[in-house]
Amino acid sequence: MWVARCRFRDHDGVTRQLKAHGPTKTAATTALHATIRDRQRGSGVARTGELTPASTFAEAATLYLTKVERRREDSTHALYAFHLGSTILPALGALRLRECTVARLDAFLEALEPRYAANTRRKLRSIVSGVLQVAVLNEAVASNPVRELDRIEQPKGQRASRPRELTADERRDFLAWLDGSSDDPAVLRRQKVARAAELPDLVRFFLGTGLRVGEALATRRLDLNLDGVPVRTAAGERLVPVVTIAGNVTWVKGKGLVRHDGKTEAALRVVPLPQLAADMLRRRLEEPGEPEWPVFPAAGRDGRPTYRWPSNVRRTLRSVREDVGLDWMTPHTWRRTYATILDDEGTLTDRMKADLMGQARFLKDAYVSRGELHADAAIFLDSALS
Template sequence: MGRPKLEIGTYGELTTAELRPGVWEAVARYRDLDGVTRRVKAHGASQAKAKAALRGKLKERKRTNGGGGDLTPDSTVEELAELWLAHVRLEHDQAVERGAKPSKSSDSISQYERCLEKVIVPALRKVTLRELRPQRVDRFLRTLPANGRMAKTVLSQICDLGVRYEALDVNPTLRGYVPPRAQTDRRVLTPEAAVQFRQRVHAWMHQGATHGPKRGYDRLRIVDVLLGTGIRIGEVLALAWADVLDLDSDHPTLYVGWHLDKASKRVEGRKSGGAPYELSLPPLAVEALKEQRDLQLPFDLVFPTRNGTAQSESNVRRHLREARGDDMGWVVPKTMRKTVSTAVYEAKGLEAAQRQLGHATPETTRRHYVKPSEKAPDNREALAEYSTRIRPADPQEREKTG
C-alpha cells in the first residue's frame, strides 16, 4: 500500500540529514493548493535549526497559498481565524502587486492580528465551529471591555468566511451583544493650556543639560507642527523636506501622504488608508519647520534620528508623557489633533475641519474629533417673530394678545 495522501495545506514527517559538518538539511512533503505534493527543504547549522527553518518555510507556504486545508464544522475557531488572516494578507499583497489600493491597510491588518492574539483566540481557541452557537458568542461578547467592539467586528468577518466555506450555517455574531463604545475624551487644549504644555516640554528638554545637545532636541518643534496642522504623530515623523512646499512663500503648504508603520519605517500612504492631501501651514508650524531647517541636518527627513532614520513614535510619545505632568495626563498627540479640528470647526464649520484632518466623511470628524460646543449660537434673530407676536413691544398690543 502506498503512503496515505496528505490533506491539502498539510505536511508529512520532517526528516533531517547532515550534509557536511555544520550544515543540516530538513525535508518534508507538503501538499499544495493545487493538490500536488512537493518536497520542501530548509537548511541550518544544526538539526534543530534546520527543522525550525523548515517549519517557518512551511508556515509561510501555507500563508501565501491562502491558508490551505478544508474547513469543516469540526474545525476550530483558531483554524478559521488563521485561514481568514491568511486571506486578508494575501488580498493585501495581491493588491499591492497590482498597484491597486488594498481594501485593508497593513496597519489595520496588524490591529487584527493583535485582536486575534490577545482577545479572540485565547477565549475561543479550541471551540469547534459546530459549537460556535449564538449563545456562546453572546456570552463571549459580554466579557469584552468597553473598547471591545473591534473584537466583534473581526469575529463577524471570520464567521462570514466560515459561512462562505459551508463550515457554519449562519454567522453567530449577527444578533450577538454589541459592546458599548468607549467614551471619547472630548477635552481639547485652550490657547492658555497649549502654552503651558509647550513650556513643560521646553523645561523637560533642558532638564539636567549642562553641555552638549539637549535631550529630545526637536520635541517642541514636533509639538508645534502637531498643533499647527492636526495631522497624526506618525505622519509628522514621516515628513520629508520634499513634503514641505513653498516654506518661504506667502502660502506655505504641506503634503500629507506618508506615515510610519509599526517598525518605524516610512511608507507611502496615510495610516487610515485615506487619500493624500495638502494643507496650508499657519505661522506656528512654519516657524517650527524653519527652525528645524536651520539646523541643516544632512537627511531627507524633517525630524530624523541622529542616524537619519525615522524616529520611533513610541519614543516621542514617552517623552511627551514625561514632560506633561500628572495634571495634564490627558494630553496626548491625539489631543492636539482634536484641538485643531475643534478650532477649525468653530471658525469655519464641520466640512473645513474634516478636510483639515483628511477624513473621508464629516461623520468621523464630528463623532471622534470635534468637541461639541457648550454654548448654543446666537439665534435671537430666528426667534424674533415669535417674540413680537406673543409679547409685542407695544403695551396696548400686548393687552390684546393676553
C-alpha cells in the first residue's frame, strides 16, 4: 500500500498535512490530488448546505429560496418558488453548477421567448441570477454567468401593449352603470351582483387613491383620517382627508390570505383623499366597527370581519365589465387612470407622483396612457401662432 503526503494551506489559513492511500504510487498520488481539489472547493471544512462546482442548480436553488424566505415577504417567496418549480428547475435543475455556462443559460432564456412576455422572462432571468449568485458566494463558481447575457428586449415586430386608462367619459359611464338600474333583467342582475360585492365603493376608492388591489383591501378603519390633516396652501390652511397605506394582502401557498407590511419602504405612504373617495368612506365609517377591521371586509368564519380576497374583486369585475364596453378593464386599469390624471397635472413632479403611488420612481411607460386626442392643443397653438 502506497501513501502520498503533502502540506496544504487550508481555508482558515492553517497549514495541514494531507495524505492519501493507494495500491500503487500513481493511485496514491491521484487520490492525493483529488483530496487537494476537495479542500480547494471547501469540502474539507464543509458547512451544512455548502455548494461545490459538482453541486446541482437545484441544490443552489434550495439555498436561494431559504435566503428569500428569510429576507423577503411571503408573497415574494411564493412567487419565486412557483417560477422555479414550474419553469426553471425542469430545464436547469439537474445541471452541475460548473455546467451552468453562458451558452446554456442563453439557450434556456431563448427557448422561453415564444411562451412568455419580455417582463416575465426578465423575472425568470433575475431568479436564475439570484440562484447562481448564491453559488458565487459559496465559491462554487468563479463568477455569475447571467451577467454576461444580453438584455431581454421585446422581439422585433412585436409591440408592447400600451397602458390604457379610463377616459373621463368612460369613468362617468362606468360609475353611472354601477349606481343605476337597467330595464334589462340580465343587466340588472349583474348590477345587483356588483353592488353586493361593493364594487361602486371599491371603484371610487381605487380611482381616488391609485392603490394596488392588495393595498386597498388591506386598508383598515384606523388607517383613515377623514377629519383631515392641516395643510398650508396659497389660500390659507385647510384640512385634507388622508389614508395611510401600511399593508398589503396577498395569497400565499400553504398559508392562505396573508397581510404583510408591504414589499418596500416606498409602499408605506400617506395618500390624500379626493372628495369622491372621502364622502364614500365617511358613509362606510358610519356603520359600527372596530378600528382594526378592514374598510372593505368579508365575513370571517368566526363571524368577525376579515380581509377580502383580491381574486374575488377581479372575478366580480370580469362578470360586469362587458356591459359597459370595457371588457379590457382590470383593477390595475384604475391605478393607471390615477397615474395618468397625476401626470396630466403639470404642477406635480415625478418624485411626488412616485411617492403617491408607492414606487421608487414614477414609471410613465408602465402606467401613463397615451394616444388620446387633446383638443385643447389647437387652442394653445392658435394663441401662440396668431
